Amino acid sequence: MHIVIAGGGEIGSQIAKAIHKDHDVVVVDTNPEVKERLGNLDVQIVTGSITDPEMLREAKVDLCDTFIATTNWDEVNLIACMLAKGLGAKETLCFVGKQTYMDILTDPRTVELLGARIDQVFWPQRSLAREIVEVIRVPGAVDTETLAGGRLRFVEYQVREGGPYAGKELALLDWPDGSFMAGILREGRFMAVTDPGFSSLTLEPEDRIFFMTTPTGFDAIQACFAPKGRVRRVMVVGGGNVGYIVAQELLRVRLEVTIIDHDPDRCAWLAEQLPGALVLEGDGTDLELLEAEGLEHVDAIVAVTENDEKNLLVSLLAKQVGVQKVVTRVNRGENRRLFEHVGIDIPLTPRAAAVREVVDWLSPENVDHLALFEDKVELLEFELPGNFREIPFENLQLPRGAVAVALERGTKVYLRSPQLAVTAGDKLLVLTDRQVSNAVLEQIT
Missing domain, CATH: 3.30.70.1450 (Regulator of K+ conductance, C-terminal domain)
Known part of the structure; x- marks a missing residue:
């Protein structure tokens, strides 16, 4: 497939890295440094504005199968997708960062007016928030x-x-x-x-x-x-989109939630939208404030501001006072290893969810990318084709670093077992090192 990625920043770069071996990829960005940053990938770089029709023509948008707009500016992404569709792109994928745009673009009335100009909308912050909630609800x-x-x-x-x-x-x-x-x-x-x-x-x-x-x-x-039982009290530092969704979901499952944000207007809005939460205006890195609000008594803290340095400091303070579970948002992917190095157990980034969603969209119909762990390990699901010959689980040959872990057969599920065989029509779940995932795809599909 010929794929054009509009924006070579954090998300665009990671998508390019994930798909460049399997597709003809062009990245369009105004920053000339993108060419150097992606120089080790088999991709073409076009330096220019993604809303300039001439730049899009140079990227051969008129011939592309998929156009993906990934910049940090929602309006730019929207315009770029509409231009790409007008130039002949078969499908357009648009990333947004604001909930208002997500709501508008998924409203049936908007879809009716825009037609098929935007085929799929991705909101990485919501995916990140849902991932955080899942992690919070499972102690240990x-x-x-x-x-x-x-x-x-x-x-x-x-x-x-x-x-x-x-x-x-x-x-x-x-x-x-x-x-x-x-x-x-x-x-x-x-x-x-x-x-x-x-x-x-x-x-x-x-x-x-x-x-x-x-x-x-x-x-x-x-x-x-985790023999001590479930999480009951959670403190959320950062009341932006991610923090709001996390608090909303945690309240829905009846956890005690305190949310801290520095912006008084945002705090007023949060208090109105989240009546079950304790909303505090203040600096989440203020240890006196955190201690006054019972930091040492919370079961988990979630640091999800848009500033990595602040998230890191909040997390370190929480670790110092003995909070059992610390979940930290990492906005810049290159900082993830630093967070892990200083002892932050659960650093999460919006781009991981974003990359997984796009890769899943581009995958063959019988393959689903279910999850990505630590940016290193991937959980895949394959629907085995009709000509697949029955074979015992133990005889299923996969590359080193990959293992079939379970299967779905109709309404039933089975964990890997020596007594079990896989056959045509089964949905096979495979855990694999990302470096060998392509070899797994080739072997099974």
Whole structure:
């Protein structure tokens, strides 16, 4: 496919990195530094405005299958998509950062007026907020995904220094029924349970462990990693779009929520929209304010301002006073490793969700990109074709760093088992290192 990405910033660059091996990609941006930043990718760079028809023609928008507008300016993205459609782009994908635009563009009346000028709208902040809420609701977990209509749950835990699993040999660990331990992530490398030598590994602090579970298995595995019970009190620092959605969703499941923002007008709006929350005007990095509002008694803190430095400071203060779960928004992807290096357990970025949504949109119809963990490990779902020959799970050959973890068959789900075979029509779930995901796609599809 010929794909034009309008905007070579944070999101545009990551999308280009994710798809350039499989598609003919052109990136359009006014910043000449984009050419240097993406110089190691097999992409064409056009330097110029994405709202200039001549620049779009140079990028061969008239021949493109998909046009993706990813700049930080909603209005620019909207105009670019309409221009691209007018020039002949087959489909246009538009990123927005404001809820008002999301509401307008998904309103049936707007869709009727605009026709098919914008085919899909993405709002990364909402995806990030929902991811945060899922993580908050599962004590001890670093990440979690609900799958197959709630019949399966994927969950990621971190091995803690001094915890019950640090220093334990994997071969000696017996996990609860209804759970399947799929592999671990260590220093950026995913090792699947089916890889040679895996069982002889010893768990180390900071290792990430991945499980696929049934609902009952999920409760049992939770008891292994979070015996203290569920989160009840949450403090949210930053009342922007992400903070608002997080607070709204947490209130919906009856958690106690305190939200702090520095803008008095925003606080007044939040208090009106979130009557069940305690809304405070102030600086989220003010330790006296945090302590006065009971920081040491909250079960989780969420730092989601638009300033990475402030989010980092809030998170470090929370860690210092012993908050058990600290979830931090990372606006600039290059800062993620820094956050992890200084001990922030759950740094999340809007771009991860954005990239996953776009890659899923561009994938073949029988392939779904269900989740991305730590930007390193991907959970894929394949609907096996009609000519797929039945084969036992244990005989399914996948590249090193990939493992089939479960399958859906009609209304039933099954965890990986030596007694189970996969066959045509099944939906097969595979956890894979991103570096070998293309090889998995080629092998199964």
